[in-house]
Amino acid sequence: MRLVTVARPTGAPNRVAHEVTARAAHTLGVPGVVSYGPVPADPSSIVVPLLLSSAHDLPVPPLGPHPLIAAAQAARLVRAGARPGTPVVMVALGAQGPGIAAHLERAVELLAHSWTGPVELATLSGPGPRPEEVLRRRVAVSPYLLSPGADADRIRAVAQASGAVVVADVVGAHRFVADLVVRRFRLGAARSHAA
Numbered sequence: 001m002r003l004v005t006v007a008r009p010t011g012a013p014n015r016v017a018h019e020v021t022a023r024a025a026h027t028l029g030v031p032g033v034v035s036y037g038p039v040p041a042d043p044s045s046i047v048v049p050l051l052l053s054s055a056h057d058l059p060v061p062p063l064g065p066h067p068l069i070a071a072a073q074a075a076r077l078v079r080a081g082a083r084p085g086t087p088v089v090m091v092a093l094g095a096q097g098p099g100i101a102a103h104l105e106r107a108v109e110l111l112a113h114s115w116t117g118p119v120e121l122a123t124l125s126g127p128g129p130r131p132e133e134v135l136r137r138r139v140a141v142s143p144y145l146l147s148p149g150a151d152a153d154r155i156r157a158v159a160q161a162s163g164a165v166v167v168a169d170v171v172g173a174h175r176f177v178a179d180l181v182v183r184r185f186r187l188g189a190a191r192s193h194a195a
Contacts, residue, residue: 001192003032003185006039006058007050007147016147017050019173024048024181046188048181052144052171053095053103060188063180064144065103070110072174073142077115080168082140085117089164091131091155092144094123101127107144124151131155135162145170146177 003025007017017034025032039047039058052064063069077088090111092104104121112119119142122131135141141159145152152170159167171177 001030001189002045003028003030003181004035004039004042004045004047005032005050005181006035006047009036014050014147016170016173020050020178020181023173023175023178024185027178027182028185030185043192046185046192048184048188050146050177050181052107052146053093053100054097060184063146063177063184065107065110066180067110067114068176068180069171070107070114072171072176073111073144073168074114075174075176076168076171077140077142077166080140080166082166082168084115086166087139088112088115088117088119088142089122089131089134089139089159090119090142090144091122091124091159092128093151094126094128096126104128104144111142124154131158132162135159135164137163137165139164140166140168142168143170146172148172 005021007014021032021034049058049062051062054062108119108121122129122134141164143152143155156167
């Protein structure tokens with residue numbers, strides 16, 4: 001068996017995808033590889049998307065929403081200097097498609113539970129309020145993104161211009177993400193053996 005993680009192509013090597021894949025593969029004791037294209041049709045591969053929202057071309061669910069992702073977001077908020085209970089705006093990319101709104105609302109609920117404070121949603125595109133509409137002083141911002149890049153930079157710039165007190169880093173290669181990949185691999189392997 002081998003672990004194949006699927007990440008969105010960014011035009012540059014995705015450091016987060018490679019770190020998470022390496023950590024999960026090491027824990028599992030299997031080879032691990034990051035794919036940016038079509039999913040390999042290899043019965044010895046267990047595919048785990050490194051995506052927080054669904055991708056229509058993948059037969060397996062995304063990592064989020066999940067309590068471990070929310071816990072990683074809360075840890076990033078604390079590391080950035082936010083105090084537990086500070087109001088948070090979770091900023092996601094947003095997208096069109098079935099179930100996206102429910103998916104993001106669930107991610108907000110999980111973060112609010114993990115953070116033990118109020119969390120509000122903003123999206124960069126698609127349905128939902130824009131960050132500029134909901135950001136105000138004395139809030140912390142949690143990007144609902146796995147990897148840094150242009151979208152994370154945009155979130156940080158908008159948040160800082162709006163007076164947000166803290167802007168957390170993206171979820172990134174947090175150990176909870178690797179733990180979730182390990183869980184998904186084991187679930188996929190169990191299903192593969194049962195079939």
